[in-house]
Amino acid sequence: MDHSADASGLLEASDVGSQKERVVTEEEWLQKWEMGNIGFHKEEGHPLLQKYLDVLLNGRSGLRIFFPLCGKAVEMKWLADMGHSVVGVEISEQAVKEFFSEHSLPYCEEPVPEISGAKMFQSTSGNISLYCCSIYDLSSSIIGKFDGVWDRGALVAVNPCDRQRYASLMISLVEKNSSYLLVTVSYDPNKHKGPPFYVPESEIKTLFGNCCEIRCLEKVDDFSERHRQWGLDYFLEVLYLLKVVA
Ligand code: SAH
Numbered sequence: 355m356d357h358s359a360d361a362s363g364l365l366e367a368s369d370v371g372s373q374k375e376r377v378v379t380e381e382e383w384l385q386k387w388e389m390g391n392i393g394f395h396k397e398e399g400h401p402l403l404q405k406y407l408d409v410l411l412n413g414r415s416g417l418r419i420f421f422p423l424c425g426k427a428v429e430m431k432w433l434a435d436m437g438h439s440v441v442g443v444e445i446s447e448q449a450v451k452e453f454f455s456e457h458s459l460p461y462c463e464e465p466v467p468e469i470s471g472a473k474m475f476q477s478t479s480g481n482i483s484l485y486c487c488s489i490y491d492l493s494s495s496i497i498g499k500f501d502g503v504w505d506r507g508a509l510v511a512v513n514p515c516d517r518q519r520y521a522s523l524m525i526s527l528v529e530k531n532s533s534y535l536l537v538t539v540s541y542d543p544n545k546h547k548g549p550p551f552y553v554p555e556s557e558i559k560t561l562f563g564n565c566c567e568i569r570c571l572e573k574v575d576d577f578s579e580r581h582r583q584w585g586l587d588y589f590l591e592v593l594y595l596l597k598v599v600a
Contacts, residue, residue: 387448406595418500419441420497423511424444503533510538517557568595569594
């Protein structure tokens, strides 16, 4: 299979156009959770986080790590068990509750005074805090800043029209020199409407390049039957390391 067009950037620009206008509403995300339509969830956790854990931690312990658009990602439990403090944000209360119940973690819930209608679910041990609200309602004055970010199924789930806003918010939430691991996906965007959306490398540079050093760490084949059913014939995951420098 020839992915050279993608690798060289030839697929970019015009071909992304077909996804540019697409909007997935919060209501649609809630429905996906209600219907159990959550093929994005990885029961076993993500191999790239396992592989690049040292890059995320960079020899440090007791970090504050942020999971944007967290779903019920099991990696939150991994990191908490290693002694880090995990904060996630997720629009679906069902997802948040499933996270705690599937890991048999007792939790308490409380309103977030700054955000109308938002709730914060916190493990009784105190090291996992999941905000149930839209990420756009958060700011560093509410949740503080982070030493590390695991962004998988997050930027690629954000509506294309909201990407700049999302990137600016993320940059405002990370401490300088912290490690932001970003996983994007690459496939022919003319064959699948997303999410996940195809975010080309050129756009990563536009979104983050002003403030961050960007390094592509790995591209891995992640093609599966699910992607074949979408009509695709290749599907890659691309891992970047972003370091906020400015
Ligand atoms: N990162 C998770 C989930 C990926 S799917 C994983 O790797 O499994 C994207 C998730 O974002 C969904 O669970 C959806 O409910 C949530 N979401 C969508 N828009 C959101 C928003 N504006 N704020 C917070 N969560 C949102």
